[in-house]
Amino acid sequence: MAKSMKQSLFSKTAIIINTCTRDNLLQEIKVDHRLQCSMTCSQDTDCRRYLYCESDLSCKTYLDGTDCILPDNSRRCSCYKKVICNLLNFWLSLVMLK
Numbered sequence: 752m753a754k755s756m757k758q759s760l761f762s763k764t765a766i767i768i769n770t771c772t773r774d775n776l777l778q779e780i781k782v783d784h785r786l787q788c789s790m791t792c793s794q795d796t797d798c799r800r801y802l803y804c805e806s807d808l809s810c811k812t813y814l815d816g817t818d819c820i821l822p823d824n825s826r827r828c829s830c831y832k833k834v835i836c837n838l839l840n841f842w843l844s845l846v847m848l849k
Contacts, residue, residue, distance in 0.1 A: 759793040760834040764800070765818045775814035782810045785829070792833060799835075804828040 777798055782788050785803045788810035792798040795812060802811040802819045806827045813819075819830035 759789075761789055761792070761801075761831040762834055764830045764832050766802075766824070766828060766830050767818050767820045768822070768824055769820050775816070777812040777814055779809060779811045781808050783808065788812075789831070792831075798833065800830065800832040802828055802830050 777795065778791075780788075780791065782791070782803070785805075788801050788803045791810060792801040792812050797814055798812045799815050800813045800817065800819065802813070802821075803809070804826045811819075817832050819828070821828060
């Protein structure tokens with residue numbers, strides 16, 4: 752049976768430089784492109800954000816949080832959080848505007 756493809760919306764967030772990291776890491780994988788990281792987080796209902804590092808093609812997914820914490824700024828990384836919204840309410844608000 753084919754796995755259903757679903758894609759979530761993500762917004763870019765900040766990377767905080769700090770040596771104290773307390774995060775809820777779900778998984779760390781190697782990817783070829785940032786979109787694979789996005790798809791991985793989209794497919795996991797527990798994933799709320801991900802960190803993609805271009806320098807080593809790593810993808811880390813996290814249980815919660817908004818920003819990503821790294822010990823230094825040398826890895827060319829980007830942090831993204833999942834945008835959670837209720838599509839039904841969104842469509843209803845559009846209908847109400849008419």
